[in-house]
Amino acid sequence: MEEQRITQLEQELEALKLRVAQLEQLHPVPHPTSTPEQSTVATPKKRPAFVKKDDTFSPKIKQSRTRDEWEHMIATIWLPRIAVIFAAIGAIFLFSYASISGWVNPAVRVGSGVLIGLLLIGVGEYQYEKKRRELGVGLVATGTIVSLAALFAGMALYQFYSPGLAFSLELVILFITFGLMLWMASRVLLILVSITGFLLPFLQLADEANVSLFLLYEVILFAALFYAAIRLKTILGFVVSWGFLTIALVTAMSMVGFSPPSMSDEISLLAASLVSYIGTALTGQRLRMKWNYPSYGAGLIVIASLAVIDWQWGTLIALVLAGLAYSIANYSKDAWHNAVGHATVFYAITQIPYDILRLSEQFETLLFACILIGLWFVKRQHMPYHRMIALALYVYFIFDQITQSGMYAAMNDSFRLSVVALVLATSGLIYLLVQQHRAMVEDGTFQISLVVAAVGVLTTYTLLVMELPFYDGLDETNRSTTLSVAYILLALLLVTIGRIRNLSVWRLSGLLLLSVSAIKLLVFDLSFLTLVQKAFVFIGFAIVAFIISRTYFKKRKNN
Missing domain, CATH: 1.20.58 (Methane Monooxygenase Hydroxylase; Chain G, domain 1)
Known part of the structure; x- marks a missing residue:
């Protein structure tokens, strides 16, 4: 029975399959296509081969401070500074009132002034540790000023101690401030130490100044300040320090120039000027200054110091200085030091003792022309704006020779050697125009060079004709x-x-x-x-x- 039933079920299953096949032929059912999964990672856009650069300039608009930012700046920066100034003024008034009223004797005034200044310095250090930077710096600056003023008063007004002891105590205060300046990395304290340190020797009220000790102190002080400027990476502090060092050197020049000659003072002045030049050059390079103008000024100060001491062998020293300037230019890759070297070479030829060598002073003109030609054609020691500066020197040379020719004509003296120098310089300029015509046209200096050359040729030719042998024997009409x-x-x-x-x-x-x-x-x-x-x-x-x-x-x- 069961076998028949199984057979019947198989037949019915086959019949259903046939029926389903017939229905699918009459009504076909589309098979669903499998869609791939979309990635959640965004595909990057294809970058075009060329993108046109937008030439429109959109200036950066500085966002104005909000009211809360203004409030915070006034409360945390300006208010401490104002408080320091008012506290210092109030302390001065308080001491004045106490002295007039006789509350304290002079010794107590001086001692309390020093102690109050040191206390302010200590409180400033504490405030800096508490992350109140501006307040701490202001308190240290105020304490330094109060302490130095009290020590000066004890020496100048009450004569409690000698100027040497006062100077030593003031140096201790200055040394403390210098250390705090490095720790706080404060540019304000650096400027304060520059000013007060520069003024300390002048506050000793000495009858006769010791130039050598003064220069030794100033060089050591500002060497330390230059080191601090490098540590703090502050160009402003370096420039301010250089300014006061320059004032100190100029003061020393005036003392040496208006006092009886002293070999030790002159050597000290020259050595201090050289150290200043080298120090400013190295400091400016470490600070990555684009234009190290303090070092250029220091180089001119060295030339001025050479002019003040006026030694017979000043030419050799000037040439050594020129070599030093060229070496600094090659080391620092700053071409303006070549200008310092060129200026020193021009100064050197003015210091040659022509009378001792039994040479005419017109040899100076000949050397000037040779150096001028070297400036045009020696490319190794070029400086910025080289052609324009050389043209300016040539114009000065031309007008100077016109003046000198009148003086020699008035003395009935020959001007022949200077005319030879003029011919050399003018020929060099003409050859420069021919050789570097294309470069001059490109940098826009050809037209002005051509005008200068025309004036030079006319002047040189005129003076050359005037130096002909028969020219002196002619009257004005024939000339x-x-x-x-x-x-x-x-x-x-x-x-x-x-x-x-x-x-x-x-x-x-x-x-x-x-x-x-x-x-x-x-x-x-x-x-x-x-x-x-x-x-x-x-x-x-x-x-x-x-x-x-x-x-x-x-x-x-x-x-």
């Missing part, structure tokens, strides 16, 4: 005629060089000089030349003008 003829010939020569080398600069210079000659003939020479001279000069000018014009007409025809 003017000679200069006019010389200008016309020079104009023809310049245009000829320009036509041969196909350079418009030379041709234009010749045409300009010819125009100047025409103006000179019409304005100056026409009134006092004789008829023969007028005919000779004007006909010669016309011939040269026709020759030059003919070359231009021929050039246009060929083109």
Whole structure:
């Protein structure tokens, strides 16, 4: 029975399968497509190959402080400073009232002043440890001033102790403040130590100043301050310290210059100036200053100190200083130190004892011209704005030689060696224009260089003609005629060089000089030349003008 039943069930199952197959053929059911899972990580956008840069400048707008920020700044920064100032003023008034009323004797006043100052310094240190930086710095500054003022009063007003003991005690106070300045990393305390430390020697009220000890103290003080400026990384503190050191050196120069010569004082002044120059150069480099102007000023101070001491061997010392400046420039990669070296070299040639060497003073002019040529062509020791500074020196050289020529003419002395120097310098400038024409055009200095060269050529040529052997024997009329003829010939020569080398600069210079000659003939020479001279000069000018014009007409025809 069961086998029949199983067989029947299998037949029914086969029938159902056939039925389902027939229904699927009549109504097909779409199979669901499997959709992949979407990733939750955002795919980065494809970066374009070229993005145009937006040239529009959007300035950064500084957000204004909120009312709470203003309140916090006034309460935590400005209020402690104001409180310190008022506390110091109040203490002065209190001591004044106590002295007038006779409450305390002078010894108590001085002692209490020192103790109050030290107490303020201690309280300032405590406030700094409690994270009240501005209040702590202000209290330390006030305590330093009060202590130094009390010690000065005990020495100057009441003579309780000698100036040497007062100076030693003041140094102790200053040393304490210096240590706290390094610990607090305070630029304000650095400036305070610079000012008070600079003033301490002047507060001793000595009748005769010891220049050597004064310079030794100032050098040690400001060497420590430069070290502190490096530690604190403060350019302002360094500049302020350098300013007071410069005042100290200038003061020492005045004392050495207006007092009887003392070899020890002069050596101390020169050594202090050199240490100042080296120290400012190294400090500025450590602070990564773009323009280390304190060191440039210190270099000029060294030159000034050399001028004050005025030694016979000052030239050798100046050359050593120039070598030092060039070495600092190469070490620090600061080209402005080359300018200090150049200035020292120019100063050195003024200190050569020409009379002892039995040389004419015009050798100084010749050396100046040689150094000027070296500035143009020696590229190793170039400085910023090199061409413009060299052009300015050349202009000074030209006008100085014009003045010197008048003086030599008044003394009926020869000016021949200076004219040779002028010829060398002017030839160097012309060669510079030819060699570096493209570079000058690119940096925009060619036009002004051309004008300066034209003035130099005219001046040099005029002085050269005036130094001709026959020129002194001529009267004023013949001298003017000679200069006019010389200008016309020079104009023809310049245009000829320009036509041969196909350079418009030379041709234009010749045409300009010819125009100047025409103006000179019409304005100056026409009134006092004789008829023969007028005919000779004007006909010669016309011939040269026709020759030059003919070359231009021929050039246009060929083109």
